[in-house]
Amino acid sequence: MSLINLTGITKHYEMGSQVVKALDGIDISVSKNDYLAFIGSSGSGKSTMLNILGCLDKPTSGQYHLNGKNVEILDQNELSEIRNLEIGFIFQSFNLLPRANALNNVMQPLIYRNIGFRQRKEMAMDALSRVGLGDRVDHLPNQLSGGQRQRVAIARALVTHPSILLADEPTGNLDSKTTIEIMQLFDELHKEGHTLIVVTHENEIAQHCHRIVEMKDGRIFNDSATEKASLGVAV
Amino acid sequence: MFFAFLESSRSALAAIFANRLRSFLTTLGIIIGVASVIAVVSVTGGMSAFIGDSFASLGANSLTIQSYTPFEDLMKGIRSRLTPADLELIEKRGEGIASITPILAANRSSQIKYGSQTAYSEIMGTTYTYQDVSQTYTEVGRFLAQSDNQTRRRIAVIGEDVRENLNLPENPINEYVEFSGEWFKIVGLLEPMGDIMGQSRDNLVLVPYATMVSILGNQARTDIGIQLSLTPTAEPDAVISQLTTLLRNAHDLSSSEDDDFRIQTAEQLMEQFDQILGTLTMVIGGIVSISLLVGGIGIMNIMLVSVTERTREIGICKAIGAKSHHILMQFLIEALLLSLLGGLVGLATGYGLGMLIANNIPDFPSASVPLWAAGLALGFSAFVGVLFGILPAAKAANLDPIDALRYE
Ligand SMILES: Nc1ncnc2c1ncn2[C@@H]1O[C@H](COP(=O)(O)OP(=O)(O)OP(=O)(O)O)[C@@H](O)[C@H]1O
Ligand SMILES: [Mg+2]
Numbered sequence: 001m002s003l004i005n006l007t008g009i010t011k012h013y014e015m016g017s018q019v020v021k022a023l024d025g026i027d028i029s030v031s032k033n034d035y036l037a038f039i040g041s042s043g044s045g046k047s048t049m050l051n052i053l054g055c056l057d058k059p060t061s062g063q064y065h066l067n068g069k070n071v072e073i074l075d076q077n078e079l080s081e082i083r084n085l086e087i088g089f090i091f092q093s094f095n096l097l098p099r100a101n102a103l104n105n106v107m108q109p110l111i112y113r114n115i116g117f118r119q120r121k122e123m124a125m126d127a128l129s130r131v132g133l134g135d136r137v138d139h140l141p142n143q144l145s146g147g148q149r150q151r152v153a154i155a156r157a158l159v160t161h162p163s164i165l166l167a168d169e170p171t172g173n174l175d176s177k178t179t180i181e182i183m184q185l186f187d188e189l190h191k192e193g194h195t196l197i198v199v200t201h202e203n204e205i206a207q208h209c210h211r212i213v214e215m216k217d218g219r220i221f222n223d224s225a226t227e228k229a230s231l232g233v234a235v
Numbered sequence: 236m237f238f239a240f241l242e243s244s245r246s247a248l249a250a251i252f253a254n255r256l257r258s259f260l261t262t263l264g265i266i267i268g269v270a271s272v273i274a275v276v277s278v279t280g281g282m283s284a285f286i287g288d289s290f291a292s293l294g295a296n297s298l299t300i301q302s303y304t305p306f307e308d309l310m311k312g313i314r315s316r317l318t319p320a321d322l323e324l325i326e327k328r329g330e331g332i333a334s335i336t337p338i339l340a341a342n343r344s345s346q347i348k349y350g351s352q353t354a355y356s357e358i359m360g361t362t363y364t365y366q367d368v369s370q371t372y373t374e375v376g377r378f379l380a381q382s383d384n385q386t387r388r389r390i391a392v393i394g395e396d397v398r399e400n401l402n403l404p405e406n407p408i409n410e411y412v413e414f415s416g417e418w419f420k421i422v423g424l425l426e427p428m429g430d431i432m433g434q435s436r437d438n439l440v441l442v443p444y445a446t447m448v449s450i451l452g453n454q455a456r457t458d459i460g461i462q463l464s465l466t467p468t469a470e471p472d473a474v475i476s477q478l479t480t481l482l483r484n485a486h487d488l489s490s491s492e493d494d495d496f497r498i499q500t501a502e503q504l505m506e507q508f509d510q511i512l513g514t515l516t517m518v519i520g521g522i523v524s525i526s527l528l529v530g531g532i533g534i535m536n537i538m539l540v541s542v543t544e545r546t547r548e549i550g551i552c553k554a555i556g557a558k559s560h561h562i563l564m565q566f567l568i569e570a571l572l573l574s575l576l577g578g579l580v581g582l583a584t585g586y587g588l589g590m591l592i593a594n595n596i597p598d599f600p601s602a603s604v605p606l607w608a609a610g611l612a613l614g615f616s617a618f619v620g621v622l623f624g625i626l627p628a629a630k631a632a633n634l635d636p637i638d639a640l641r642y643e
Contacts, residue, residue, distance in 0.1 A: 056554055057637045076636075077558040084556025095551045095640065099253070100246075111242045112556040120238075156555065 002029035003164070003195055004053060009062035011048050011218075022048040023059065024218035030197065032163075035190045035228075037206040038199045040215035046199040047092060047168055049215065053197060054089050054166045055079045084112050088157030092168035092199075094149045096141040096156075102128065102148075103137040106155045113160070127159040128152070131185065147178045154182070164195045171205060183208050239561055240568075247569035250541075251576065261537040262577025264530025265619065269578050269612045272523040273585025277602035278592050279512050296333075297368070298474065299504065300325075300461040300482075303497040315495035316458040319448050324485055325461065330477055331469025336364040336462040339447045347397065347414040347440060354400035356393075357439045358414060360447020368462045376408045376423035383443040390446075392423035394437035414440075415450050471500050527615060530577065531623035538570050538627035549631050550639025563632040570624025571617055578616025582609055 011023040022045045030036060038046045051057035052064065055071055064071045066082065074082070083089070096105050106124040115123070128137055131151040141149055150170065157165060167186075171179040183205060190196050198209060206212050210229035214222040251258045302315040322337050329335075339360035347356050365371065366378045373392060383390055391412060398407050407421045419442060428436040442450075451457055465474055475498045482496055499507075542549070549562055582604075589602035 051637060054554075056640070076553075077560075080553060080556050080558045080636075083554060089554060091554075091640075095547075095554065097548055097551055099249070099548075108552065109555040111239050112558065112561055114236060114238050116238050117241075160556075 002031045003034075003067060004028075004030040005063075005065040006052075007063045009052065009059045009064065011045070011052065011057070012060045021218045023052070026062070026218075026220060028213065028220060028223070030195065032195055033190070033193055034195050034197070035186075035208075035210040036197045037209040037212045038197070038215060039201060039203075039206050039212060040221070042201070044215040045218040046215055048218075050166050050168050050197065050199055053164075054087050055082050056089070080112070084109055084160065086163055088160060088162035088165045090150075090153050090157045090165070090167040090170050092172065094141070094153045096149060096152055098141055101138045101140050102133065102144065102152045102155075105141070105152055106137075106159050109156060109160050123159055124155070127155040130158060131155045132181065147174050150174060150178075150182070154185070158189075162194075164197065165189060166197050168199045169201070170198060171200070171202070179205070240564065243561075243565045243568045244572070247565065247572050250569060251573055257537065258573060258576070261533050262530065262573055262580070264526055264533045265574050265577035265616050266530075266581040266584060268523045268526035268530055269581025269616060270585035270588060271526070272519055273582055273604055273608065273612055274588035274592065275519050276516065276608040277586055277589030277604045279515065296465045296467070296469070296471070297501050298463040298465065298471065298478075298498055299501070300463070300478070300496055300498050302458050303495060305493065314458070317461065317496055318457055319459065321482060321485060322459060322461060324481060325463075325478060328481055329463070329474070331466050331474045333464045333466045333469075334364045336362055336368050336464075337444045338365070338460040338462065339444055339451070339457065340460075341415075341447070341451065345414055347401065347412055349401035349403055349410065349412045352401045354397060356397050356400070358442065358447075359439060360442050360444040362444050364462075364464075365441065368464070371428070372426055373423035374426045375406055376421070378423055379441060379443055384445045387445045387449055388443060389417055389419045390422045390443065391419040392425060392441040393421055394425045394439045395427040396435050396438035397440055398424060400438075412440075417450060475500075527619050530574070531619040534570055534574055534620060535623035535626060538566060538573075538624055539630070541569070542566065542627050542631040545631075546634065546639050546642040549634050550636050550642065553634070553636035554640060559632040562634075563628045566628035566631050567621060567624050570628065571620040574616045574620030574624075575613065578613045581616070582612055585612075 006026050006028050009023055009026040010021065013020040013022060024045075026049065038049060040046055048057070052059050055066070055074075058072070066086070071079070071082075097108065100108065103121065103124055106127055107120040110120040110123060125134070125137070128134055128151075131154050133148060133151045133155065136144065136148065139148075141152070144152065150173075154167075154170065157167075165186075170186075171182055174182065179202075186196055186198070187208060196209070198205065200206055207226060208228065209226060211223070211225050213220055300317060302317045304313065304315045308315070319337075319339075322335070325332070326335055337360070341358040341360075345356065345358045347354055347358070361379070362384050363379050363381050366373075372378070374395075376392070378392060379390070382388075393403075393407065393412070397403075401412065403410055403412075403421070407424055410421050411418045412421060413419070419440075425437065425439075425441075448457075463474075465471060478498055479494065483494065486495055488495065549557075552562065586602065586604050589604070593600065593602040
C-alpha cells in the first residue's frame with residue numbers, strides 16, 4: 001500500500017472573476033522511503049502541491065489518503081497532530097519564529113508533544129549538530145546567515161523524527177558547497193528510511209532523487225525514475 | 236499539557252517584557268483601578284482595625300444607653316432625653332449589671348478659667364468606672380473616686396490640652412480652675428491620648444457625676460449617656476429587654492410609640508460602624524469596576540493588535556503541530572499575566588499611597604491591606620484578563636494555518 005495517494009486533486013483560487021487553477025487534476029502515489037523531486041517552472045503549482053501533501057492546505061476537490069487515512073474528514077486539530085507526528089516541513093522561506101533563538105525554534109514542535117525541557121533540549125541539540133549547527137544555537141534568526149537559517153529549519157523538521165520530510169527549495173539561496181552538504185544529509189536521511197519529497201528547480205538536486213515529477217500549469221507533465229533509483233535497487 | 240503550559244507562560248512573560256512600555260500603558264487602567272481600591276481599603280482597614288480595638292476595650296459584656304430622637308420629632312423641636320432619674324431607676328431595678336457609668340456632658344465647649352487664662356473645653360460628669368470603660372488613666376494624681384461622687388466634691392481631672400491652654404504648671408495637682416461660677420480643685424492629669432482624625436482627645440475635664448448634676452441643676456435639657464458592664468452570667472439580650480421595659484414604663488410610652496432611647500452592645504456599635512465602611516467600600520467598588528472594565532478593554536485591544544502582529548508566528552506554530560488550544564492558551568496566559576502584573580503593580584502602588592495618606596494625617600492608624608482585599612484585587616485582575624483575553628485568543632486559535640503563514 002502506498003504512503004501517499006492523491007486522486008483528482010485540484011486547487012483553485014478565485015481572483016475576482018478569474019479562477020487560478022494552481023492544481024488542476026493531480027493523481028499521484030508515493031510509497032514509503034520514496035525520494036522524490038517536484039520540478040517545474042515558477043508558478044507551476046509545486047508549493048501548492050507540497051502544502052496539500054503536508055496537510056497545511058486543503059484541496060478544492062479530490063481525495064488525499066495518507067497512510068490509508070482520508071485526510072479530508074479530519075479537523076484542524078487532527079491535522080495539527082499529523083503535521084506534528086508524521087511530517088517534517090522545510091519551507092521555501094524558512095518560517096522560523098523571529099523572537100526565538102535557534103535552539104528554541106528547534107525545540108518548538110516538541111512542546112506540542114508535551115516533552116519536558118531537558119529532553120526537548122537534548123533532542124534539539126542532536127538535530128542541530130546533525131545539520132552542522134552545534135554552536136550558535138542561542139542566536140536569533142536575524143543574527144544567522146541564510147544557510148544557517150536553512151539548517152535551523154531542517155533541524156526543526158528533523159527533530160520530531162517524522163516519517164515524511166517535505167522540503168520546498170531547501171537549497172534555493174545557498175552556495176554550491178552548502179548545497180552539496182545539505183543534499184548529502186538528505187541522501188543519508190533517505191537511507192535511514194525517511195520518505196523525502198523535495199521541490200526544486202535545479203537539475204543537479206533533482207538528480208539526487210530517485211524519482212522526478214515534472215509539473216506544468218498545475219498538472220503532472222512527466223513522472224520518471226532516475227539512474228539513482230536503479231542503482232538503489234541494484235544495491 | 237503541562238510542559239506546553241510552562242512554555243506558554245515563559246514566552247508570554249518574554250513577550251510582555253519585550254514590549255515593556257506598551258505592556259505598562261496597556262495595564263494602566265488596571266493599575267489605577269487596583270491602586271485606588273487598595274489605597275482606600277488600606278486606609279479604612281487601618282481605621283476599622285483601630286476602632287475595633289477601641290470597641291474591644293469596652294468589653295464584649297457592656298451596653299450603652301443613649302437617648303434617641305426620631306427625625307420627624309427632631310424637625311418639630313422635640314428631643315428625647317435620658318435623665319438622672321432614669322439612671323437611678325436602672326441602678327435600683329436593673330438586673331445583671333456589674334457596674335454603671337453615667338456620662339453627663341455640659342455644652343460641647345464650656346469656658347474654663349485659671350487665674351487670668353481662659354480656655355474652652357469639653358466638661359463631662361462621670362464616675363470612677365469611666366476610666367475602665369474608656370481606657371483613660373491618670374499620669375499625675377488620681378482619678379475620680381467613688382467617694383467624690385457621694386460627697387459631690389468639687390474636684391476635676393483634666394486632659395493635657397487643658398493644662399497647656401490654661402498655662403497650668405507641669406504638675407497641676409491642687410491648683411484651682413473655675414467654670415460655671417464654681418471652683419474645682421485639680422486632682423489628676425490624664426495621660427495624653429493624642430488625636431483621632433484631627434480631633435484632640437486631650438481637651439477635656441472630668442468631674443464627679445453628682446457634682447455635675449448639681450451644677451447643671453434641674454435643667455430640663457439634661458441628657459445623659461449610660462455605660463453598663465454586665466455580670467459574667469448575664470445574658471445581654473435578657474438585660475436589654477428588661478431595661479427596655481423599665482425605660483418605656485418610665486417614659487410613659489404607649490405600645491404604639493417607638494423607643495425614645497437606644498440600648499446597644501459594643502458589638503452593635505461596631506457593626507454600625509462597619510456598615511458605614513461597607514457602604515463606602517461598595518461605592519468605591521463601583522468606581523473601581525468601571526476602571527477595571529476600561530482596563531480590560533485596553534488589554535483586549537492590545538491583545539488583538541498582538542494577534543495581528545504575530546499572525547505569521549501563529550501560522551508557523553500551527554504548521555509544526557500547535558493545536559487550537561495551544562494557541563488559545565498562549566494568548567490567554569499572556570492576557571492573564573499582563574493583567575495580573577498590572578494588579579500586582581496596582582497593589583504595591585495602592586499600599587504605598589495608603590501609607591502616604593495615613594502617615595500624613597497625624598495620629599492616624601497606619602495603613603494595612605487585609606489579605607482578602609489583596610486576594611480580591613488580584614482575583615479581579617485575573618478575571619478581567621481572562622474575560623477580555625478570550626476574544627483575541629480565540630481569534631488567534633481559529634486562524635487557518637496556511638492563511639496565517641501567507642500573512643504579510
Ligand atoms: N493564495 C493564493 N491566491 C491566489 N493564487 C495563488 C495563491 N497561492 C498560489 N497561487 C497561484 O497558484 C499558482 C501556483 O503557485 P505555487 O506557489 O504553487 O507555484 P510554485 O510552483 O511553487 O512556484 P515557485 O517555483 O515560484 O515557488 C501560481 O500561479 C500562483 O499565483
Ligand atoms: Mg514555490
